Every structure is written in structure tokens, then in C-alpha cells.
Amino acid sequence: MSGKTKGLTERYPAQLIVPIVDLLAVITGSLLSHWWRFGNFHLHERYVLAVAIISLLILMLNGLLSAYARWRVTRISTLIARLCVVWLIVGIMATSIIYFAQAAERYSRLWVGVSLLLSFIMAGGARVLVQLVLRQARLKGRARRSVFLVGPAHHLINVARGMRASPGEGYSIAGVERLPHTPDDACLERLSRRVAASEAREVWICVPLEMGSVVRSIFFALRNQTAEVRFIPEFRDMHLLNHRMSEVAGHYAIDLSVTPMNGMAQVIKRLEDILVGGLISLLILPVCIGIALAIKITSPGPVLFKQYRTGANGRQFKVYKFRSMEVHEEESGKVTQARQGDPRVTKLGAFLRRTSLDELPQFYNVLQGRMSIVGPRPHALAHNDHYKELVESYMRRHKVKPGITGWAQVNGLRGETDTLDKMERRVEYDLWYIDNWSLWLDLRIIGLTVFKGFVNPNAY
Template sequence: MKPINTFKVNTSNYSFVHRFLDLSCISISLIFVIHSYNLQITQDYITIALTSAVVFLYIAEALHLYQSWRVGSFISVMMTVTAVFIASFLTLFGISIWLKTSVSFPDQILTLWFLMAFMSSLAWRMLKHQWTVIRSKLGINLRKMAILGATSTGANLYQEIDDCDELGFDFIGFFDDRQTARLPKDLTVISDVSKCIDEAKKGKIDILFIALPISAEKRIAEIINLLSDTTVDVYVVPVFMLSDVMQGRVTHVGKIDALSIFESPYLGSKIWLKRFEDIVVSLTALIVLSPVYMLIALTLKLTSPGPVFFKQSRYGLRGEKISVYKFRSMNVMESDGIVTQATKNDKRVTPLGAFLRRTSLDELPQFFNVLKGDMSVVGPRPHAVSHNEEYRKLIQFYMLRHHVKPGITGWAQVSGWRGETDTLEKMQKRVEFDLYYILQWSIWFDFKILMLTVLTCLKSENTY
């Protein structure tokens, strides 16, 4: 018998239809614009249409536009559509310049075509979304759903369902075998597991989510076996200790299925997308800010003795050591061994250094690190090696920060966890925000962090 993988990577059930609608928007918009300008559809325009379709689909796949999106992420879908269209437009423009095409394609036609295709693609998604929400609110074709296991994961699952009308679920309740004293007070359990299986066999449950702890593996297997005699759709929701940091991606190793727990979010084309972002942003910053670099360097030489740049060892991707550059802000040069964090009114910090640290201008040389490939523009901030060795023993999942390159700025920094970490709790919060960034990474998330960084640098809290 031909081996079949147990798990399959989930994509949208309507992904083919979605692709067809997008390509239709692009083609019909081009035909409409051509006719609006009283032009004839020639072989050149057909070539352009086919090229645009290939480019669009390639970029859409790279940005996972047709994946099965999380419920409640409609805004993320629309932002991804925007990114795909902008990237496709710029790519087509670049191809035309590179090939020095002789096709007569006025700028106004190209612009109108882009806008029409883009707006129509957004429009059908908005209509589809609204139709789904309205159907759910009207109670049309709702599916009866229950959760087996009154656990914290079960509670989180219920909250997601309660917040998202577009799911189309009619929630029946929780089922659990535990005594009332052992159950969460805020969850109402309507009956036990045997009653749940009974209801399923009677056809009173359409969808069942099993949210039992992983220690109940045998019990879960027994329940699944009993449910095999029903027509219920059954889903197992992992209740791992590591649920907050797991990636949850299914991969195949030959004939064996594996579920990823820890892995870099930059897989496949995402590696190149992230690197492209880093090169563009760092090059732009180095060119635009070159006068600032020269002014800071000159002022440093005139106001205090010592070198302009300061080099310090840090852990980079996969925990490998890298040298991170900064403008010198202190009179001492601590680079390895025991490194003491700067504190309020620290006497080691020069007057100019205090200003540089407060505004984060001392971090500007790290754009050279980004260009080299040691760092990213956005990512978890790199800590001193001695701090890494200390906190990796105290904070669970601390080293998962190094599944990505360290960044000049990060989600923790713009969320208020910037500067001195004088307590274990502060470092734990920083790591928590770093891991959230790794899980939720996207180009748009990076853009949001960059915008917030500009605002954050104007404030001086916790930075000495």
C-alpha cells in the first residue's frame, strides 16, 4: 500500500476559488482600462497580463495569501493583499525597465489598472467576510459545537469562538469528568465525558474539540475510539506546557509526520523576504543618516577621549557569537566577561553618551551589522553574553530568542520593556514580548515596530 501522511498542511478550502477571483480581477481590470482608452488588445498586452498573473501568484504564495487564516485576522488578510499588490506592481515595473520593453503602456493606464485590480480584490474579500458574519448572526447553517475538557486551553478556545461570529458555531457547552471542586470557577460544565459521547452518537453535536492535558493520552485515545462510531468532526487541541511558544507546523520526514515545537519563523521564501527587508532598510538608513553619523563621530572625538565606535560580543542567530557595533557612550570599554548594566545617573556614561543612549542614537552603527547579515533591523535585542548565560538558567524558553537574528529594535522595546532590566520580572516580560514577536512575525509587524520605534526614541523612560 502506498504510504499516506497522517497530517496534511492546511490551506484554505476555497484557495482555488480565491486564486481564480484574484486573477479575474487583474485580467478584467486590464481589459476595462484598455477599452476605456480606446486601445486594441494586442499580443503585447496579453504577454503583460500573463506575466502579471505569474508574478502575482508567486508573490501571493510567498506571503501565504491563500493559507488558512486564523479567525479574527481579517485585517491581516487585507494588509497581506495590499502587500502582494504593491510588491507585484513594483516587480512588474522593475522587469519592464530591466528588459527595456518597447510595449506602449502609458503610466496612467498602468496606475489605473493597478488601482482597479487592487480595489476589486479587496472588495470581493470584504463582501465575502460580511456575508459570512451576517449568516452566522442570523443563525443560518450554524454547527453545534462542544468542548471536551474544562482546561485553560479549552477556556481560551471558547473565548476565540465567542469573539468570532464568522465561525458559524452554536456552542453547546463544556464536558469534563472532574469533580466540581477541581474545575475552573468561571467555566460551566454541563455534564461528563460519557454524556458527551452519548450526545455525539445521537447527532446532537456536529463538532467536538478535545482540550485535555497531554498526560491524558490514553484517555484521549479511548475517547477518539468511542467517537469513531459517530459522524462528529473531532479536533484535538494540544494542551502543552509549551503551547505559548510552539509553532505548530506539520512537517514530513519521509513517511513520518512531525509537529514542530521550536523553529525559526523564517522558512522558505520568508528567509529571503526578511533579508530583502533588512538590506533595503539598512542601506536606506546608512545613506539618509550619513550626516548624522559624521556629526556624532566628530562630537564624540571632541568631547571625550577614546574611539568613536564600541564593539561588544553578543549572541546572534543559533547562539553564535557576533560583534555588535555602537557609538561609544561611556568612559570605560566593557566588552566581555562581567558587564554591568547602565543605571540612573551612572558615572560611566558621558554627557553626550547619555543623550545618545536616551535617544537610541548609540545603536545607529548596528545598521552595518544588519548589512553584514549578523543582525536584523527588527528582532529581539541582543544581550551581553554574561547576561545571556545568567538568564538562560532563570527564565524558561529564554534561548528561543536566538531562533531569529537579534534586532536593532524589537517588539519588547516599543512595548515599554526598553532599557535597564534590574529585576528578573522585567527580563521575563522582555522575553515574553520577544517570543510573541517570533510567533507573530510578518513584514507588516516589522513595519509597525519601526514606526513605533521612532516615537519611542523620543521618550527616555528606563534608558540611562
């Protein structure tokens, strides 16, 4: 490891430097905006106050969203998406403060907007530049953190493979200690000596859950070491969902299956649904009126099809669609999926299903708060009862609100699920979405839906 590079990254961590970069970006952006708007760099006292408030809000929100932590393993797209959310919220808050303080005439709205835009570009550009430089340095063997691995051989191999598959994170193996199922005192003493001799910056205790009792012994054996100690448990054959560490009732917990829609994430998701859903609802209103008239003219029966589905946390709600089938009776507790050439589907209904236009009334469900624009597609209750015993972790897809479109749908898993394999693949994509949710991912899925998700030959 290069001592010079290591010294820089250790002495000046992201948690210390990045807030200063954000502060400089806001100040520089406001000065450039003032010069562009007024032709000089001399900010009036009221503009200095506005810069101070904006800077404070940005630092506070970045702190609340943990935007200054875990830079080493955070993707650039995640950093920029998080930054975009912060700047958007700050922009709304700043304009609201100016409006409610009845100071709109004293501030240039153009100055506020350009200041935020320029500071966002500079702050985001700095993040991208730093991440790219550090990634290149790590790929060349510099700015790396040495790690000593402890655990059973098979688990150490899996962890080592993961490290080698992610060279940009900058970890390197300084030593390995293969443990028997129950290490004795001699084994633990040897481990302590080897860790000290390796000068590793971190020690990773990599053991399966059934060996959890030895973690305390290992931790005690390393009590005189200055290296950071991490516990990396192995969860064999367990489909984890949004797993993380948390504190519950004064105790640390390893969350194995939890919803990501908590705290600020829940607020951001709801704002996305209200703003984007509301805009789309206005745009599609003429189309919906035309489809409703066409359904009424071409076939007898109601315009809308209503059916109970399972929503977030297992709560049932009534989903709305444009009716695409002739009115018919189903056997009690049975829901028959539409198949290719299904005689129940009307000619207009076939077109609506193929183009996904039958889903448009669900934007009302979104505005109600019972659905989201992006999320796992809601299945009929009978399908849930059938597949929850056949597909592992099937019901975990209900940790979030169901969506009009989703990660599975933009990856071609739309339409009839006539085989167990198709349903397993759909659930796999749904759980991946829940485990990796971000505002950027939602916007990406919406964009993919617009370009390739509406028309699908598998929708009968």
C-alpha cells in the first residue's frame, strides 16, 4: 500500500472533506449566479443570509441521509441520486421560506435557481471526480485497506471471491486464518500473533450462524489489536431482503427481511408518486375518457374492472383497471389468467392489454396512496394463496406498495405466468428491486417503461 495515498485518505476522510466541498460549491455557485444576474460578485446582506440558510440546509439533509458516510462502497449513481434529492428538497424549502416570509420581491428567483443548479453541478462533479480517481488508484494497488480473514475455509473462499470481484472498493487480503469449528486457546493465541504481524487495518470474522458462539472468543483474543473488527455472518440458502444492522429496544439487531420504505425513503417515494402520478394523471385524462367511451360502446357492462389485491404489508385494497373482458362469472376462490386467444377478451380489450392501456386507472390507486408508480405488480388473491407455498419468499414482495410498472416488467417478465419458473423469475426480480430501491432506480424503470414497457406480445 502506498503510504502517501493511504495517509491522505486516512487523514482527510470523506466525512470531513465532502461537507467543506459542498459548502464551497454553494458559495461559488451563488457568486457566479450573482455575477451572471447582476454583473458583479458583491452579495447584499440578504443574499448572504440566503446562502447561509441554503448551506445549512444542505449540510443537515446530507447528514440525515448519511450522504457523507460509506463512500468507499457507494456507487457513483447512488451518490448523485442522493445529492439530487437533497438539492431538490433544499430548493423547495428555500423558495417556501422566501414566499412565506413575504420576501419574494427582495430576491431574484433566477439567482436562487441558478445558484442551486451551479452548486449541484459542482458538488456532483467533485464526487464523481474523487470516486473515479480513488477507483483508479485502488485498481493500481494504491489506497487499499488490508484485511485479515478469519473463519472456516469454505466461507473464506466466498468472501475472498467477493473482494476480488469488487477491486474498486480497495480491499486486499493481508492474511488468512482457517478456523476449526471450535477454536481452542492455542488457535486464538496464534490468531492474535498473526494479525499483529500482518499489520492489517481490518479483521473480518467470517463464520456461519451456527458458529456464532465463537465470535466472542475471537473478539476477546483480538482485544489488544488496533485493527477494526467486522463480523460477516454467512446466511446459507436464505433470501435476505434489505438486510442491515439496526438498534431495537437498546439492542443491536441484524435485519434479515425488512422494508426499505422507512423514514426519508418513505417520504421521497410518496413525493415521487404524488408529483409524477399527478402529472401523468392530468396528461392521460383525455385518453382515459376516450377509452371509457369506447368500452361502453363496444360491449355491455361496467367501464372499470375492480378486484381486491394484496398491498403493502399484506393489506388488501381494490385495484382499478379498464374492463378488457366480457362480463363473466368465476368459480368461488378461483381466478383464471388470460391466455393467448382467450375468448373472454374483447377485441378492444386485447388492444388495451397488449398496450397496457387497461392499467391507466391505477394512477388513481397511486394518488390514493394504495399503489406506487413503480413496484412489484399486484397479483390476484387466489394467485397469492397458490404461489406463496411454491415460491420461496413470495410474500416478501409485499413489503412495499405494489406498482403500475416494475423491474420485472421492464425486463420482459410481463403477462401470463403459466409456469412456476416464470413466477419464480418474476419474484426474483421483484425482490431485487426492493433490496436495491432508490429514486434513481425508480426513474430508470419509468424511463424504460415509456420506451419499451407499454407494448408486450406476452400480454393476452
